[in-house]
Amino acid sequence: MSVAATTSGSIVLLTRLARRVYREATDDVLGMTLKQFVALNHLGEDTGIPQRQLSDVLCLDANNLVLLLNEVERLGWAERRRDPADRRRHLVYRTPAGSGALMAAERGMDAVEDRILDTLSPQERATLRLLLAAALAEGTPSHD
Incomplete structure (x- = not known):
């Protein structure tokens, strides 16, 4: 283990790890962008997620989320439907093609995970x- 790995704070290490993921999880490897991959992971075919909640989960402002959703809808991977309980909002669903x-x-x-975490045992992973x-986890209490 390098000195930097043992002396850096957890957030620094997580940031470095995330950068490796961004570098290796290319469009060619995934068949989609990493943002599309993350978004589709939060969607279900049977249960929609409110667009605003998806924006919060993905840490995207509303405008950037709309651009992302426009693209995944154009590809046929997701769709927005009016919420029957509140016609003012949209629910976002993954389509069968998106699945x-x-x-x-x-x-x-x-494959990316296997390359990046190759030094960890299955139990450590x-x-x-x-x-x-x-x-x-949402609602995790702060420990400060």
């Missing part, structure tokens, strides 16, 4: 995933 594209992209992302999920 197929996502499955193919996940195979590419698995599982622990890392649980820790990251816990850190990203």
Whole structure:
């Protein structure tokens, strides 16, 4: 393990790790952009997510989310529908074509993950995933 890895804070290390992912998870590897991949991961075919909630989850402002959704809709991977409970808002759904594209992209992302995390054992990878999920969980109380 390098000195930088042992002396850097967790956020610095996560940022470095994210940059490696961005570098390796190219359009050629995934068959889509990384932003499209992340967006499709948050969508379901049967349950829509409010557009505003998707904006919050993806940390995108409303304008950038609309541009992203326009592109995935043009590709046939997602669709916006009026919320029957509140006609003023849209719910976003992944289409069956989007699910197929996502499955193919996940195979590419698995290869990227294997390259980036090749020094970790399967148990360490599982622990890392649980820790990251816990850190990203909504409603996680602050410990300051």
